[in-house]
Amino acid sequence: MTPVSRRLRPLIIAEAANPTLTSAALVGWSCAKAISAQTDAHIVTEWRNRSDFLQAGMVEGVHFTAINNRRLQHLSWSLATKFSRKGSFSWSLYAVLSNLVYPFFERKLWQTFGPRLSAGEFDLVHRLLPLSPTTPSWIAPRLKQIGVPFVLGPLNGGVPWPQGFEDLRQQERDGAGRLRSFYRFSPGLKQTRECAHAILTASRTTLHEMPAHLRSRCIFMPENAVDLEKFPPSPKATASTGANAPLRISFVGRLVALKGVDMLISAAAPLVRSGALHLDIIGDGPERERLQSMVQAENISSGVSMDGWIPHAQLGARLRESDLFVFPSIREFGGGVVLEAMALGIPAVVLDHGGPPELVPPGTGFVLPMTTRDDIVARMRQLLTELHGDPTQLQLAGELAQAHVRKYFSWEAKAAQIHEVYRWVLGHRAAKPDWGTPMGFAPPEADAETPVKSVLHPALVPGHGI
Known part of the structure; x- marks a missing residue:
């Protein structure tokens, strides 16, 4: 395939992205920012993140657009806080409530960007956040109708509780998590996946939950990466030894x-x-x-x-x-x-x-x-x-x-990987990108242009494997 000479123009949906927060919000911000450095991306986020985007040097209308869905977002957070155990916020409950609120965000997004997408202003749409694989996308079928490719993920969630730790599950009050098995009946979820040109799965758990006929569209890619300016990979001194150096x-x-x-x-x-x-x-x-x-x-x-x-x-x-x-x-x-x-x-x-x-x-x-x-x-x-x-x-x-x-987990490397996914869905490269499952566990001579055989990670016994 012949690549285009101009920079790609993705519309990135990252409703919770925020440079001042942690967890998924920081992941979404870091990834969207890194993609923007390699493309002419435009980020769509929630209004509550607007001031932090501006403080970080983003230009409203040029680099990002903030959608005002504050009232419903605040309601979902307030309800999750109210019904959570004191001192332990129920993220499972918040995920359920957020799924009910999110479609209203996408409806407002479509009102703003639907005409621009139909006019060909963007090459594709990438829903970076939410990370949850249980959140449907209201605009996915509309994108399919107008011929705009849709990239979904990375998606992560649904890790089961291990056997023998039921007491901790009760302590975490993960009652909402028990309802997760019903997520497959969520209105629009099946259609969202069917309309996606590429589905980035951030864990083997999420990958295995995908229907078999969609696996050919799935690419394994954990959502996390590292800011190498904050955590520079410079040589580290040898571990200390001796009775006085624990x-x-x-x-x-x-x-x-x-x-x-x-x-x-x-x-x-x-x-x-x-x-x-x-x-x-x-x-x-x-x-x-x-x-x-x-x-x-x-x-x-x-x-x-x-x-x-x-x-x-x-x-x-x-x-x-x-x-x-x-x-x-x-x-x-x-x-x-x-x-x-x-x-x-x-x-x-x-x-x-x-x-x-x-x-x-x-x-x-x-x-x-x-x-x-x-x-x-x-x-x-x-x-x-x-x-x-x-x-x-x-x-x-x-x-x-x-x-x-x-090699695999700087934000710059992550953006380059996602760029290859964009090229694949747009037809600018023939082979689906594949960095191994898990990522990087494949032989070192393999590269992103050549699909590699997946390598599963054995459970190591202490003292072995190094």
Whole structure:
């Protein structure tokens, strides 16, 4: 296929994108901004994000348009807050309510951009947000009618609760999540997928939920990436050794039960007491008081730091003090903080469930089997003990982790990948882009122009795979 000489003109839907927030809002902003650097994109977002877009240097009407759907958005947030457990916001409930509100946003979007799309002002439409695979798109069939290609995703969600952790599900009050199996009956969802020219699936869970006849349109692409200015992949010093230089490990995230920080504390406690290890817990949340009580009960307060949240701009410098990043979340959709640690040359330890293991190829870190609580603690303790005895292996793992992030998971790399997807749906390249499933787990000689055989990630036993 012959590529066009001009820059592509995508209309990007990112209703929640915001440069000052975290999670999906920051992912949407970072991705949309990176795509805009490589194309003549125009971003459509919610009115509540308008001032932050302007503050970030975006020109209204040129770079973005803000759609006013504030009243309904505020209603969905207020209802989710009201019916959530105190100190633990129900994201599952908010997702359900947001799905009810989102069509009104797209209706207003169509009123503004429908005529411009029909006139050929944009090459395609890319719905970047919402990330939820259960959210229908009201404009998808209308785009099909006027012949404008539609790209959907990355989509992520629906990671099941692992067996043996029902108590945490009850603690999280994930009642709304039990209704998720009915999402396939959502009006317009089947039509949305049928009308999409490309569906970016951010996890194997989401990919496997797609109907078999749509798999040929699916491209595996996790939604997270790393800002290499905040987390520069410069060489990291070899892990320290010696009795007076403990192995330093860290955790970053919300302090809620499903993050598994209590398992980390239990696993690390004997090594912290002996002076072999220092644990840095960065974050805050409803579990903080209980976790601090655990630290005191284990008599390891002098070897554990729990200073709460720190500004994201300072996180890179703080993480660089660590030799190992441990993220034992039992139910995680993405795990962007894992990539941030890897970018700094810090190998990660994750559990083999959900999104994080899809970010850690063999050789770049450790993936522990998702088993029982007691077994996870035992395996994690064994791994930490082995790494304290031989910390030099962390340097090679860190170098491989940095190379993996630099090649596949910078925002610039993400935008380039999405650009290839655009070229494919527009007919400017013949082969569907394929970077492996999981992404980057394929042989290093493969490239984006040559589809590669998918490689599944084995669950690594502690101390192996590096």
